[in-house]
Amino acid sequence: MTDNILLHVGIDDTDSNEGMCTTYLTHIIIKQLKKHDIILLDYPRLIRLNPFARYKTRGNGALSFKVELENRDEVELVEKIVLENVEKYSMFDGVNTNPGVIFYEGEITQEMKDYAIGAIYSIYSISYAEEFAKKIGARVHKFKKGRGIIGSIASISIDLPDETFECLAYRKSENIGTKRQLDQESIYLMNEKTYPETFDNIDIEGNYTAIEPHTPCPVLYGIRGNTAEIVEKAHKMVKSFEEIEDYCIFRTNQHTDMHIQENIPIHDMQENSCYKVKCEVTEEPHDIEGGHVFFKVSDNTGTLECAAFEPTKTFRNTVRKLRMGDEIILYGGLNENHTFNIEKFQLTSVAPQYRLINPLCSCGKRMKSAGKNKGYKCPKCGNKIRSSEKVKELINRDIVEGFYEVPTEARRHLSKPIVRMKE
Numbered sequence: 559m560t561d562n563i564l565l566h567v568g569i570d571d572t573d574s575n576e577g578m579c580t581t582y583l584t585h586i587i588i589k590q591l592k593k594h595d596i597i598l599l600d601y602p603r604l605i606r607l608n609p610f611a612r613y614k615t616r617g618n619g620a621l622s623f624k625v626e627l628e629n630r631d632e633v634e635l636v637e638k639i640v641l642e643n644v645e646k647y648s649m650f651d652g653v654n655t656n657p658g659v660i661f662y663e664g665e666i667t668q669e670m671k672d673y674a675i676g677a678i679y680s681i682y683s684i685s686y687a688e689e690f691a692k693k694i695g696a697r698v699h700k701f702k703k704g705r706g707i708i709g710s711i712a713s714i715s716i717d718l719p720d721e722t723f724e725c726l727a728y729r730k731s732e733n734i735g736t737k738r739q740l741d742q743e744s745i746y747l748m749n750e751k752t753y754p755e756t757f758d759n760i761d762i763e764g765n766y767t768a769i770e771p772h773t774p775c776p777v778l779y780g781i782r783g784n785t786a787e788i789v790e791k792a793h794k795m796v797k798s799f800e801e802i803e804d805y806c807i808f809r810t811n812q813h814t815d816m817h818i819q820e821n822i823p824i825h826d827m828q829e830n831s832c833y834k835v836k837c838e839v840t841e842e843p844h845d846i847e848g849g850h851v852f853f854k855v856s857d858n859t860g861t862l863e864c865a866a867f868e869p870t871k872t873f874r875n876t877v878r879k880l881r882m883g884d885e886i887i888l889y890g891g892l893n894e895n896h897t898f899n900i901e902k903f904q905l906t907s908v909a910p911q912y913r914l915i916n917p918l919c920s921c922g923k924r925m926k927s928a929g930k931n932k933g934y935k936c937p938k939c940g941n942k943i944r945s946s947e948k949v950k951e952l953i954n955r956d957i958v959e960g961f962y963e964v965p966t967e968a969r970r971h972l973s974k975p976i977v978r979m980k981e
């Protein structure tokens with residue numbers, strides 16, 4: 559029916575560092591809409607923005623959903639329910655909690671899709687987002703500074719050429735803040751049955767389960783995967799010793815590498831943006847204070863200082879194995895200190911490394927120096943050579959071509975795990 563109204567709702571920045579989470583707020587709104595027979599047209603969306611956005615809360619996720627409504631009364635009802643809940647559940651005490659809500663009617667335009675990509679590649683100001691909202695005819699609701707409108711518009715607008723799903727299970731309110739009571743064995747079993755269609759369930763070394771958050775929020779756990787069906791199936795396999803209040807499945811841009819810009823040479827890289835770049839190692843990795851590993855790479859336009867920071871744990875051991883001349887494709891972001899923060903890399907060519915040693919004698923024995931500039935002498939047969947030149951011996955490299963990534967716990971929400979890479 560052409561008279562129906564397509565309404566997009568975007569909500570962002572209602573979280574503080576601990577406590578509520580915007581996904582839960584969205585889930586509550588969806589349940590209340592259902593009581594009025596208003597059903598979502600699609601899964602709600604959980605959209606991650608630029609990982610460098612300064613005032614981000616936990617992971618910088620913006621929520622949205624769309625509904626088809628029959629008349630203006632229904633539009634008013636939806637807006638009332640959304641705004642009431644944002645006012646009721648936002649963590650207004652948080653210094654960096656500045657909720658923003660957007661209502662937009664009609665189809666998403668190309669201009670809106672471009673805005674959304676920009677919110678992931680770069681960092682927008684509140685005033686820019688507000689002007690954009692005015693231009694597209696959206697209704698804007700700012701709470702406090704209203705920073706959330708930046709992400710709200712992006713969340714309703716973003717195109718998802720690649721996507722994943724996350725099933726979030728929520729706790730009973732009386733349990734929030736207490737230790738999460740999950741049957742760890744059931745999580746390993748779920749992983750066994752559903753990986754790699756679900757991922758990030760278990761830490762890379764298999765030492766512990768990674769589906770539980772570490773903050774006192776309403777989320778009991780989250781399962782990430784390639785389809786809505788698989789995350790729901792996996793969710794049903796997890797056994798919980800505490801009662802699960804409810805669960806909700808979100809369509810997301812998590813783990814798609816959507817934040818990574820390609821074909822930008824080192825010279826043109828901007829701070830607070832993320833890139834994929836083909837380059838060569840030009841300074842060997844070395845440790846600096848704090849457990850961080852630094853090294854340098856170059857392409858034909860410039861040199862980049864790269865870092866595997868301490869929280870990337872075992873990934874640093876892999877990075878330490880890189881040597882001059884190795885060809886790699888780096889994925890990561892340039893921080894405000896102009897250091898490239900590596901998320902993963904593909905080693906495409908291992909450069910042969912040599913060490914200089916004394917020559918072998920014709921009898922097979924390694925020769926010894928006969929004194930400075932006096933050549934070599936064989937300790938076994940006494941054979942002598944005049945030249946003092948050393949010979950090159952190939953060093954066995956303890957690393958092979960392939961992809962290497964940070965462990966689950968250090969992975970950014972947007973970063974595509976190797977298990978999802980199709981190249």
Ligand SMILES: [Zn+2]
Nearest residue numbers: 919921936939
């Ligand atoms: Zn000899």
